[in-house]
Amino acid sequence: MNHTMRKLLSGNEAIFQGAIRAGARYFAGYPISPTSEILQQAALHAEEDPTFRFLQGEDEIACAIATISASLAGVKAFTATSGPGFSLMQEAIGWGHVVEAPCVFVNSMRVGPSTGMPTQPAQADLFQVQGGSAGDYYPIAFYPHSVEECFRLTVTAFNAAEESLSPVVLLADAFLSHLYELVDLEAIEVEVVPRTKEPLGRGKRLFTGTAHDKLGNVKTNDPDIYRAWISEIKGRHHEVAEKYPLYEYLPREDSDTLLIAFGMLSRIVSPLKRRFPFFRPIRILPLLAKELREVTKSYRRILVVEGSDGQYGSWVQGAIGREVISIPCLGGGFRLRWIEKELQKRLEESP
Amino acid sequence: MIDRSYKDLLKMRRFPHTWCPGCGIGAVLKNVAMVLRELGWGSENTVAVSGIGCSGRMSGYMNLDAVHTPHGRALTAAEAIRRVREDLHVIVLSGDGDLASIGGNHLLHTARRNPDITVICNDNEIYGLTGGQAGPTTPKGTKTLTSPRGEPFPPLRLGRILTEQAPYFYARTTVYHRQHLQQCIREALLWKGFSFVDVLSDCIELNGRRLGFRTAFQMLRWFDERFRIVRGIREHLEEDELGIAQAKETAPTKKVPEEKYEPPLPSVEALRFISHEELERFDGREGSPLWIAYKGLVYDVSKSPLFQGEKRMRCHIAGKDLTHEIDAAPHGEDLLFSFPVVGRLV
Numbered sequence: 001m002n003h004t005m006r007k008l009l010s011g012n013e014a015i016f017q018g019a020i021r022a023g024a025r026y027f028a029g030y031p032i033s034p035t036s037e038i039l040q041q042a043a044l045h046a047e048e049d050p051t052f053r054f055l056q057g058e059d060e061i062a063c064a065i066a067t068i069s070a071s072l073a074g075v076k077a078f079t080a081t082s083g084p085g086f087s088l089m090q091e092a093i094g095w096g097h098v099v100e101a102p103c104v105f106v107n108s109m110r111v112g113p114s115t116g117m118p119t120q121p122a123q124a125d126l127f128q129v130q131g132g133s134a135g136d137y138y139p140i141a142f143y144p145h146s147v148e149e150c151f152r153l154t155v156t157a158f159n160a161a162e163e164s165l166s167p168v169v170l171l172a173d174a175f176l177s178h179l180y181e182l183v184d185l186e187a188i189e190v191e192v193v194p195r196t197k198e199p200l201g202r203g204k205r206l207f208t209g210t211a212h213d214k215l216g217n218v219k220t221n222d223p224d225i226y227r228a229w230i231s232e233i234k235g236r237h238h239e240v241a242e243k244y245p246l247y248e249y250l251p252r253e254d255s256d257t258l259l260i261a262f263g264m265l266s267r268i269v270s271p272l273k274r275r276f277p278f279f280r281p282i283r284i285l286p287l288l289a290k291e292l293r294e295v296t297k298s299y300r301r302i303l304v305v306e307g308s309d310g311q312y313g314s315w316v317q318g319a320i321g322r323e324v325i326s327i328p329c330l331g332g333g334f335r336l337r338w339i340e341k342e343l344q345k346r347l348e349e350s351p
Numbered sequence: 352m353i354d355r356s357y358k359d360l361l362k363m364r365r366f367p368h369t370w371c372p373g374c375g376i377g378a379v380l381k382n383v384a385m386v387l388r389e390l391g392w393g394s395e396n397t398v399a400v401s402g403i404g405c406s407g408r409m410s411g412y413m414n415l416d417a418v419h420t421p422h423g424r425a426l427t428a429a430e431a432i433r434r435v436r437e438d439l440h441v442i443v444l445s446g447d448g449d450l451a452s453i454g455g456n457h458l459l460h461t462a463r464r465n466p467d468i469t470v471i472c473n474d475n476e477i478y479g480l481t482g483g484q485a486g487p488t489t490p491k492g493t494k495t496l497t498s499p500r501g502e503p504f505p506p507l508r509l510g511r512i513l514t515e516q517a518p519y520f521y522a523r524t525t526v527y528h529r530q531h532l533q534q535c536i537r538e539a540l541l542w543k544g545f546s547f548v549d550v551l552s553d554c555i556e557l558n559g560r561r562l563g564f565r566t567a568f569q570m571l572r573w574f575d576e577r578f579r580i581v582r583g584i585r586e587h588l589e590e591d592e593l594g595i596a597q598a599k600e601t602a603p604t605k606k607v608p609e610e611k612y613e614p615p616l617p618s619v620e621a622l623r624f625i626s627h628e629e630l631e632r633f634d635g636r637e638g639s640p641l642w643i644a645y646k647g648l649v650y651d652v653s654k655s656p657l658f659q660g661e662k663r664m665r666c667h668i669a670g671k672d673l674t675h676e677i678d679a680a681p682h683g684e685d686l687l688f689s690f691p692v693v694g695r696l697v
Contacts, residue, residue, distance in 0.1 A: 208419035
C-alpha cells in the first residue's frame with residue numbers, strides 16, 4: 001500500500017469530502033459544535049469552486065429550508081448540525097419528506113437535552129431522527145464509526161436520498177466528528193447515484209407540504225388519497241433501505257451474550273470483542289429488524305451499549321420480542337473501564 | 352377586446368378558488384399574472400414560492416413550478432432557489448403574518464443578503480385562514496379574536512424596517528388602486544435585488560365585518576380614504592403614502608477618517624545653535640519669550656499655564672539650563688515635550 005497518499009483527516013472533513021464526491025453543490029449551515037468545521041470547509045470550497053454555493057443562515061430553520069429548496073431547484077444539497085440545531089430543523093425535515101426532496105442532514109450528536117454538554121459525545125438523538133417532525137414519515141439514517149466510513153457513508157446517504165427522494169440523515173457524534181485518522185480518500189472507490197428528479201422551471205408542478213394528489217392538487221379531506229400517498233412513500237423508503245442492509249457481525253461460540261454497539265462506542269468497546277460476539281448496526285433507520293432477529297436467535301442475553309438511556313435498546317427489544325440489557329453511557333462518558341464495570345454488574349444481576 | 356391571455360398563467364381548472372367572496376387576494380393574484388404576461392415570463396423561467404395561510408395558497412394557482420413552504424419560510428426557500436438557479440426569476444407570494452411574524456427573522460436577513468427575488472406581500476392586517484387573530488401588522492386598537500379590547504401593541508412598520516439600509520426596494524400599494532398595484536409589481540419584478548411590494552388587501556369576512564364594514568367595496572373605499580398615492584421615487588414612505596421607495600447600493604458607508612496634517616518634526620541637526628548667554632536673555636523679562644534648556648535642547652515654554660510672572664516657572668527659573676532640576680522634579684520630563692523646540696544649546 002502506498003502510504004504517501006494517506007492524509008490525517010477528521011470525521012468532519014471526511015464527511016465534507018464525501019459530500020463533494022457525491023456531487024453536492026449546495027451547503028447551508030449555522031455554526032454549532034461539533035460541526036462548525038463542515039460550515040467552514042463549505043465557505044472555503046465555495047471560494048475555490050464557483051459552482052458550489054453555500055449559505056451561513058440566520059438559524060438552523062433557514063438552513064434546513066434552504067437545503068431542501070436548493071435540492072428542489074435541482075442540485076444535491078446538504079446541511080450539518082448537532083442535536084439542538086437538529087431540533088430546529090425538524091419542521092423542514094417533515095416538509096422535505098412530503099415534497100420529496102433528496103438531500104442529506106448530518107447530525108453529529110452531543111449530550112442533551114437542550115444545550116446539554118457542549119461538546120461531549122452522545123447517541124441520544126435516535127428518537128429525534130426517527131420522529132422529531134409532526135406526523136408519520138420513514139427516515140433513513142446511517143451511522144459510521146471511523147473517518148473512512150464517514151466518507152463512504154456520506155456518499156451512501158446521498159445515494160439513498162436520490163433513490164428514496166427524501167432527506168436522509170447521517171449520524172455522527174462529537175467524538176467521531178473530531179476524530180483524526182489517516183485515510184487516503186483518493187483510493188476509496190464509491191458509486192454515485194446521479195440526480196433524476198426534474199429541477200424547478202421545467203413544468204407546472206406544486207411542491208407543497210399540504211396533503212396532495214399525484215398532480216400536486218391540495219387535498220386536505222380525502223383519507224384515501226392520503227393513505228395511497230403514505231403507503232407509496234413507506235414502500236419506497238423501505239425498498240431503498242433494503243439496498244443498504246449495512247451492519248457488522250462477529251459471531252463467537254464461546255459466549256451466550258451478544259454485545260450490540262454502534263458509532264464511536266463500537267470502537268471503544270472493541271477489546272470486549274475478545275469475550276463477546278459483537279453486532280454493529282450501520283444503518284440505524286429503518287431498523288435492521290430482520291437481521292437483528294436472525295442474529296440474536298442464537299444468544300441468550302442481548303447487551304446494548306449506547307450513548308443514550310436505552311433508545312436503540314428499546315427498538316431491538318421491540319423487534320426481537322424479548323428483554324434487552326441496556327448499558328447507557330450518559331453524560332459523554334465513553335470510557336471502557338466504566339463500561340466493563342457496569343457490564344459485569346449487569347451480567348451478575350441477570351445470570 | 353379585453354386581453355385575457357394572463358389566464359394561461361393561472362391554473363383555471365382549479366377554480367373556483369378557496370378564498371372568500373370579496374377577498375383581496377384574488378386581485379393580487381390576477382395582477383401578478385397580468386404583469387408576468389406583460390413581461391413575457393412563464394413556467395420556463397419563473398418559480399413562485401409561498402408560505403402558509405390564505406395568501407400562501409397563491410402559488411398553487413399559478414401555472415408555474417411552485418413551492419409551498421412551511422409557515423414563514425418562503426423567503427429562505429426563494430433565496431436558496433435563486434442562489435443555485437440564476438436562470439430563474441423567483442417571486443414570493445405570501446401574507447403579512449407569514450412574512451413578517453413567523454418569518455420575521457428570515458425577512459431581516461434575506462433583505463440584508465439582497466438576493467434577486469421579488470416579494471408580493473398580501474397585507475390584510477389579520478390572520479385570516481385561522482379565523483381572524485391579531486397579526487404583526489394589525490393597527491393598534493383593532494379588535495380581533497385575540498385582542499378583544501383592541502390590539503395593545505403598535506404594528507410592525509415594514510416600510511421603515513425595509514428602507515433602513517440601501518440597497519432596498521419597498522413599494523406600498525393597495526388592491527383598490529389597481530393601476531398603481533400593477534405599476535408597483537412591474538417595477539419590483541424588474542428591480543435587480545431584493546424587492547418587496549406591500550399590498551394592502553381587504554379581508555372582509557374575518558376582519559372587515561368586525562371593523563364595521565358591510566361589504567368588501569366599503570373596505571376598498573376605506574383604503575382610498577386612508578392612503579394617497581405619491582408619484583416619483585422616494586427614499587421613504589410615510590404611513591399614509593402609497594408609492595415606491597428605493598435606493599441603490601451606496602458607496603462604502605464606512606467613513607475614512609481625514610488625515611490630520613502634521614508638519615514633519617524638524618531634525619535636531621537643522622535647529623540653530625543657542626549659546627548660554629543668548630538663553631539668559633529669554634527669561635520673560637520685558638515681555639520676552641520664556642526659554643529653558645533641557646538635555647541640550649532649548650524649549651519655548653511661554654505658553655505654559657505654569658508661568659508665574661517674571662523669570663519663574665513655578666519652582667524653576669527661566670533662561671537657564673534646567674536639566675538637573677527637571678530630572679529631580681516630581682513631574683518628570685514628559686511635561687516638556689509638548690512645547691516647541693527652538694534650538695540647540697551650545
